[in-house]
Amino acid sequence: MDATILLFLLQDGVTNGAIYALLALALVLVFAVTRVILVPQGEFVTYGALTLAMLDLGKVPGTAGLLIVFAALALAVEVWANRRRLSLKLSGRLALFYVLPPLVIVVLAGWLAPMRLGPVPQALLAIAIVSPMGPYLYRIAFQPLSEASVLVLLIAAVGAHFSMTGLCLLFFGPEGLRAQPLITTGFTAGPLPVSGQSIAIYLAALGLMLALYLFFGRTILGKALRATAVNRLGARLVGVRTALSGQLAFLIAAAIGALSGVLIAPVTTVFYDSGFLIGLKGFVAAIVGGLVSYPVAVAAAVGVGLVEAFASFWASSFKEIIVFMLIIPVLLVRSLTATHTEDEE
Amino acid sequence: MSAPILVLEAISVAYGKVEAVRGVSLSMLPGSIVTVIGANGAGKTTLLNAAMGLLPANGRLTFGGTALHDHSIEERVALGMALVPERRELFGSMTVEDNLVLGGFRTAAAERAQSLAQVFARFPRLEERRRQLAGTLSGGERQMLAMGRALMGRPRLLMLDEPSLGLAPLIVRDIFEIIVGLRKTGVSILLVEQNARAALQIADHAYVMELGEITAHGPAAELAADPQIVASYLGLGAAAD
Numbered sequence: 001m002d003a004t005i006l007l008f009l010l011q012d013g014v015t016n017g018a019i020y021a022l023l024a025l026a027l028v029l030v031f032a033v034t035r036v037i038l039v040p041q042g043e044f045v046t047y048g049a050l051t052l053a054m055l056d057l058g059k060v061p062g063t064a065g066l067l068i069v070f071a072a073l074a075l076a077v078e079v080w081a082n083r084r085r086l087s088l089k090l091s092g093r094l095a096l097f098y099v100l101p102p103l104v105i106v107v108l109a110g111w112l113a114p115m116r117l118g119p120v121p122q123a124l125l126a127i128a129i130v131s132p133m134g135p136y137l138y139r140i141a142f143q144p145l146s147e148a149s150v151l152v153l154l155i156a157a158v159g160a161h162f163s164m165t166g167l168c169l170l171f172f173g174p175e176g177l178r179a180q181p182l183i184t185t186g187f188t189a190g191p192l193p194v195s196g197q198s199i200a201i202y203l204a205a206l207g208l209m210l211a212l213y214l215f216f217g218r219t220i221l222g223k224a225l226r227a228t229a230v231n232r233l234g235a236r237l238v239g240v241r242t243a244l245s246g247q248l249a250f251l252i253a254a255a256i257g258a259l260s261g262v263l264i265a266p267v268t269t270v271f272y273d274s275g276f277l278i279g280l281k282g283f284v285a286a287i288v289g290g291l292v293s294y295p296v297a298v299a300a301a302v303g304v305g306l307v308e309a310f311a312s313f314w315a316s317s318f319k320e321i322i323v324f325m326l327i328i329p330v331l332l333v334r335s336l337t338a339t340h341t342e343d344e345e
Numbered sequence: 346m347s348a349p350i351l352v353l354e355a356i357s358v359a360y361g362k363v364e365a366v367r368g369v370s371l372s373m374l375p376g377s378i379v380t381v382i383g384a385n386g387a388g389k390t391t392l393l394n395a396a397m398g399l400l401p402a403n404g405r406l407t408f409g410g411t412a413l414h415d416h417s418i419e420e421r422v423a424l425g426m427a428l429v430p431e432r433r434e435l436f437g438s439m440t441v442e443d444n445l446v447l448g449g450f451r452t453a454a455a456e457r458a459q460s461l462a463q464v465f466a467r468f469p470r471l472e473e474r475r476r477q478l479a480g481t482l483s484g485g486e487r488q489m490l491a492m493g494r495a496l497m498g499r500p501r502l503l504m505l506d507e508p509s510l511g512l513a514p515l516i517v518r519d520i521f522e523i524i525v526g527l528r529k530t531g532v533s534i535l536l537v538e539q540n541a542r543a544a545l546q547i548a549d550h551a552y553v554m555e556l557g558e559i560t561a562h563g564p565a566a567e568l569a570a571d572p573q574i575v576a577s578y579l580g581l582g583a584a585a586d
Binding site: 085220223224226227230231233234235236237238239240241 | 427436449495
């Protein structure tokens with residue numbers, strides 16, 4: 001191995017690591033607020049990537065139909081839950097939340113898709129189509145279980161993962177797709193060509209972390225999310241609805257997933273089931289951070305990306321095994337050093 | 346006299362087959378301090394939790410003219426009810442100021458800033474510690490923070506569950522002085538206490554709870570003079586006071 005290869009692998013590792021970091025942040029956030037281990041996080045990546053690829057082709061993406069499926073199911077669950085107290089005011093609120101956003105987004109997608117507005121507007125449109133599925137998924141699968149144990153929530157998450165993969169196959173078909181790069185220009189730093197896409201990935205990752213930092217530190221909604229994570233009963237006593245926190249966490253997670261998908265779509269061919277493995281690597285990083293620490297999760301994600309890059313150079317057929325084996329020593333150390341502070345209510 | 350702000354009629358709460366509260370009726374006028382006294386395990390906390398919607402209850406509950414049945418905790422907060430639970434339920438890893446700001450989650454931003462200034466004026470200690478994490482506060486400060494957080498929501502009814510529990514006598518006196526001061530602002534206070542002597546001193550009306558039932562009630566001053574109550578609740582309380 002010479003210095004050029006080393007630099008290549010480092011760049012590759014950090015680029016992938018940035019994506020895993022985004023996913024790890026979403027996983028930590030969702031777990032802290034709702035105690036759900038968000039197995040379907042990877043599906044949002046797939047949805048984002050495939051949506052962007054379809055928009056590139058000037059077609060209305062299958063996720064537009066999916067969004068309507070999600071919204072209709074969520075609305076049905078909500079109406080059923082409120083069947084004895086449906087008032088005009090409540091119906092209006094439901095329409096505002098479950099009917100208006102998907103309608104606007106789908107109409108917008110149908111109108112803008114054939115115009116092929118270029119990579120960045122298409123990426124934003126893709127994120128807009130996928131993000132609302134997060135809160136709808138929470139409403140359908142997790143809100144009715146909000147008092148259940150972590151294990152029950154995990155099983156529901158696995159179920160959601162399989163359903164979403166199946167729906168993706170139904171709406172996009174089995175072929176893989178790839179999108180145009182968001183930024184085509186690049187430059188060379190010494191012997192190392194730096195692609196515009198990897199710069200876009202770094203910028204998006206850093207920008208998003210900064211945005212999350214400001215959101216949680218400065219805004220009342222962000223503080224309410226943190227409060228829900230720290231003390232659910234306390235949060236309810238000041239009037240923060242658990243459902244609101246859950247839906248907000250899922251909205252952020254879905255948006256992060258879609259953003260990650262949009263970022264990787266130009267560099268990898270994405271199939272209907274590709275997201276799972278990507279999400280799982282974010283999960284490895286989140287586990288290193290104990291599903292509680294954001295900075296540790298980010299650092300671990302970059303580590304996962306680097307290990308993956310070097311493993312694919314030295315032992316490419318074992319690269320996934322090596323990455324996932326990382327979790328064993330981490331769990332071992334954690335279980336040996338952990339002071340058991342089970343925070344079950 | 347104006348209409349009562351809170352009315353409980355034949356409230357019962359059961360944990361499985363065990364009825365912790367049986368057929369309790371209680372009514373309080375706006376701007377008054379009402380106390381529920383009784384021994385440990387009499388069902389006082391259960392009663393408060395049921396009023397706030399933490400526990401399902403049978404019976405009728407009316408707050409400010411609104412009948413509450415399947416209203417969630419959050420909806421009760423929006424109506425103007427606030428509970429300071431026995432365990433305080435603070436956000437330990439967040440700062441004192443963030444805890445307070447979150448107390449005003451349902452109010453407008455401008456109103457929140459104003460409430461924060463008022464809470465700091467009432468609890469100068471909290472202002473000194475505004476950047477400190479809530480988990481590092483002393484017991485008395487935690488109680489002040491829990492009360493301050495509840496007040497940030499500008500409640501019409503403040504329910505306090507054992508505010509003196511585990512606190513040094515000097516701090517208990519401070520807390521009770523603050524409660525008296527709060528009443529002057531017009532907020533109604535439902536106070537659940539084991540420290541019967543202190544509670545009866547500041548309350549307008551009192552209820553005595555035993556084994557899940559109300560066994561006596563009346564103006565606080567009358568109960569404080571009732572020989573039977575003195576024997577059961579104040580005789581021992583004198584030593585602790």
